Amino acid sequence: MKTRILYLYYDIMNLYGESGNVRMMERILRDKGAQAEIDRKTITDSEIDFTQYDFIYCGAGTELSRDACLLHLRRFKDSLRSAYENNTVMLFTGNSYEMLGRKLHTAQGEDAEGLGLFDFTVEEKKKNRYSGDVTLKCALAEGQMIGYINKCSKVEGIEDPLFEITSVVGTIKDTADGIHSRNFFGTQVIGPVLVKNPQFADYVAELVLKNLN
Numbered sequence: 001m002k003t004r005i006l007y008l009y010y011d012i013m014n015l016y017g018e019s020g021n022v023r024m025m026e027r028i029l030r031d032k033g034a035q036a037e038i039d040r041k042t043i044t045d046s047e048i049d050f051t052q053y054d055f056i057y058c059g060a061g062t063e064l065s066r067d068a069c070l071l072h073l074r075r076f077k078d079s080l081r082s083a084y085e086n087n088t089v090m091l092f093t094g095n096s097y098e099m100l101g102r103k104l105h106t107a108q109g110e111d112a113e114g115l116g117l118f119d120f121t122v123e124e125k126k127k128n129r130y131s132g133d134v135t136l137k138c139a140l141a142e143g144q145m146i147g148y149i150n151k152c153s154k155v156e157g158i159e160d161p162l163f164e165i166t167s168v169v170g171t172i173k174d175t176a177d178g179i180h181s182r183n184f185f186g187t188q189v190i191g192p193v194l195v196k197n198p199q200f201a202d203y204v205a206e207l208v209l210k211n212l213n
Helices: 019-031 063-085 094-100 198-212
Strands: 002-008 035-041 055-058 089-093 103-105 111-113 121-124 130-138 141-151 153-156 163-170 179-181 184-187
Touching: 002 019, 002 198, 019 035, 019 055, 019 198, 063 094, 089 094, 089 198, 094 153, 094 184, 141 163, 141 198
Parallel strands: 002 035, 002 055, 055 089, 089 184, 103 121
Antiparallel strands: 103 111, 121 153, 130 141, 130 163, 179 184
16 A cells, blocks of 8 residues: 655755654554655646645745745645645645635735635734744544644634644743644644654544545
8 A cells, every 4th residue: 555745845844853744654654554655846846736645744944935835836726725625634834834825914014825725814923923832632633732833923714723722831822723624734833743742643644544545
């Protein structure tokens, strides 16, 4: 049994060692009897067919890197939407999932059009940055989860957050984090989130394998 993993923007969206999420998924799938084939794509690639993959991952980067990726990703938004609507499993961590909303208001006061996969909006703060260690609850996985958030943005308009934030050591003001829709998971939690929370990683891996059947 073979699974195809797309590691998107592996070179410039890996600010917090987020490649660990891909390695974690590869290991779990292997332990479950599946062979994982990893493709790596970045802003120099002119062709990406998101519908050819079983798991799509994108990690965190600087705000400048995210903006460059958003510009590149716009040309593939129809393919990405098709993969989403076909229930392809996707995980976007850190600020990468901010690209998929309706609008992004940058710290420089400019409005950038998002990919429109979801209806949320993002507003960056010019002077404020929010960070801290967090504990989390997730309806999809049992037990307490942990992670770290470091952001300068506020996301509004999400009806189905991925995590409930149960405690904070730091300046994070939110009580919820991320988005869960179909088989898409977006979260500001970095760390990497799958390495720190194997029960959640196992849940995501099982979704990937379920889609193969």
